[in-house]
Amino acid sequence: MSEAPSTASGWIDEHHNGVRYGLQGDVIADEQSAIQRITVIHSHRYGNGLLLDGCWMTAEHQERHYHEPLVHPALCAARSIDRVLVIGGGDGGTARECLRHHAVKHVDLVEIDGRVVELSQKHLAAIGGGCWSDPRFQLTVGDGIAWVGEASDASYDVVLVDGSDPAGPAEGLFNRSFFQHCRRILKPGGVFATQSESPEAFRAVHIDTVRMLREVFGHADPLYGWVPMYPSGWWSWTFAASDGPRYRSPDPERAAAIGPGCDIWSPRWQAGAFEAIPASIERELSA
Structure with a gap:
């Protein structure tokens, strides 16, 4: 235990x-x-x-610092956003932000621990909001790694990994085989995103994740922000695509529809967050 x-x-x-x-x-x-x-x-x-x-x-009063940066750069940039897959995210916050996009037709959320969902629905209901009853939403309690491995080729427009630190049940979310399957199940023009740890508290994991995603997808970049309650308070999310860094260019119409309801994310914030890479990390990633 x-x-x-x-x-x-x-x-x-x-x-x-x-x-x-x-x-x-x-x-x-x-x-x-x-x-x-x-x-x-x-x-x-x-x-x-x-x-x-x-x-x-x-x-409750920190979650937007995390969920908005994970979701909106991907959903404002993928060619289509009909079908979205969320791995982890049992508190419902990532799914809630996805479902704010009216063009989304279906969200699969695969959470390994059903008790996380149950306790979140009871004690953290504001985070999931209305996602649990949205007809576009489908919850599966199961292994997200197995789900990705068994999903059909080109079956999702966006894949989001909202996992915990790379230990225990989330350890397999940070390896090459998993990322390769995520690329396989993305449709052309799709975008992949994952939380990629603190560049201060988990520097080695952060660097390895960005490098591996660049190797698997061809294009990947970290975005930097802050979640004050997390180790060091400094956090990252990494976005990847196989047809160029489309995640850097939010669609103006989607952004205009989503932006007024955001506390953190905006196209301006996103542009700065992608450029806020420290010199030492940029050198290490370029080596």
Whole structure:
């Protein structure tokens, strides 16, 4: 069994490489599922939040910092957005943002742990919003790696990976075979996106992920932003396509429809976030 997060003196802490990342609050649910430890907290600053195996996943007043940058660069740039696949994302936030695009006809969400969905629906209902009852949405509790491996060629317009850190059930989301299958199941003009960790707290994983996606897809670039509750607060998402870096050029009509409802994402923010690559990382990726 995994260890519960530290909760001394009313603080809920994630420990990573000698640093604590914590919120003041109270634990409202803490259980071991068949797959991982799931902890739900109420914090005084960010509302209800979720940890998996003691690592921060999301919170009500932080989630837009993560979900908007993952979703909208991809959905504003793919040639078509009829069919979207989300791997992970059991809190519903990524699916919610996808379904804001009226051109989306179907979203498959494949989450390995059904208890994450159940506890999110109960304690983090605002994050998923109306996605759970949207007729375009289909939830499958199962292995996303197996789903991608078994899906038909060219069956999705966009593939989004909303997984946890590369350990435990999410470890297989960061390897070449998985990325190759993601490319295979994308339609022409499709876009792939994944959270790609903190370039400070998980630098090696971040660099390896970007390099591997460039090798598999031909075109891939990291986008940098911030999720204050995550290790270091500095985060990244990496986008890939086989027909050029189309993810850098949002469709004006789609952007105009989505932008007014966003807290973080806009075409201007996106352009700056793609250009905010630190010199040392740019050198390392170019080596």
